[in-house]
Amino acid sequence: MADNAVKVSIVAPIPTADVEPEKSLTLTQRIDADEGLKAKRKLLTVVSLILLAIAFSGAKVVEANTFIMKISFTNQNGIAYLLLLSIAFLMIRYYNYARPYHDELYEAWTQRMLNDDYFHRYHEEAGESDGLIHDLYPNSLEVDIYQQSCSGTKTKYSCSHLFGRHIEYTWMSGVGSGYENWATVNLMRIKSEETKKEDKKVTKNRVNLKPYFKILSYELRYRTTRFLTHRENLDIIAPYLLGCFSILCFIFSKEIIELLKGFTS
Template sequence: MAFSDEFDSDERLASKRKALITVSMILLSLEFTGATIKEANTFIFKIEFSNQHGLLYLLVATVLYLLVRYHNYAMPYHQRLYKLWTNRMLEDTDVFYKDHEDEGVYGLLQGALLPVWDYGHQQPSGLGYTASGLLGRYLTYSVMVEGRHGDEMQFRKIDLRNWTKDWSRMDFVKLIWVEFKYQVDGFVRHREHLDLIGPYLIGILALMSTLPWQSWVSLFT
């Protein structure tokens, strides 16, 4: 099944997204319109709450809970989308290119890979790209080594914050810029990114609307 089809057919993710958006919109409506409900019958709601702040706190807690639940169900898709755009980045010959004739490695990542690139012998395979924190960036790869029971595959990684004569801070900055461009391209060209991020944005906006902005502004005026 294609990724888009699997994403659209995931009923559990869709239900969490719908619940998060619904409650967030109710909270936004209460905050921005000052709506009060005084009575209720089968078709019309007019309910008056003696403690409006209690309702507000309840909705805030509900939005926080649903954000966590939605994130739990969305995480596998975040990981798959991350892998999709990082693979596209690594397929860019300006970033990484392996020449099958001279078995050399070229592109922006050349300097980072040179210390582990064994020309004419066993070379790294399955190159991957991972991020950790704000500036933690790593290349992951696998290599066949001789073990106690014969050849075995080992998985290793390169910390791209370790500068060498072949891999400089400027190279790292260029890589971050390339990464940013591929992330933006992913959001523009693939709707699944916005479908995943949208509920987070609405939930966070709803929570921010409950903060005492006017009181804070008055402190500086």
């Protein structure tokens, strides 16, 4: 009986190139790549500049080219008011697209401010922390820390209304997954140094403006630094400023022109 021949073929694996994971875009890159945001920003900028030209130079819009026909304008005052209403609408539309970036920019400068030594300072040798955030710990948070049942403590600087400033604390309590606790401290009602000797917590009965204004000075410094050193802040805010400026110049055009004449004469 003849032996059956067995054929064996060996296929060498095809080398594959290493695929690098996609790098996450920075905030500036995401703003530059957002086509919807850029379209609304461009439209708001153009309409604002047209209204500025009408307010200061007396420019007239004669006609507009559309895909179907040419439209001629005879009531120039009506065009200016139409542009004013268009700017107000475009600012709302632009805000819809820019809102996520507002939140990220706010989170960036507030967290950097809270890492300042005035708010939080960590001593490596002693393994202890101090600063305003530590001094204003809520009672429930201090109890959890004392009982060693606290983890994942986070702080957030919150601005509400015009002058409201708060520090929000969130932390996990209990064993295992635990449960989330939160507390808010009103920075306008921090007790004075004399009262802190007895109790370092927040008073509910009066306003203490001295530490409040000191906190506002830190806020102003970090806000200003962020605007001067990171262009994405001005990229987002500039269309609002231009839109508001064009509206004010249209409403008070005579007063502004007279004021400019007084400086030049």
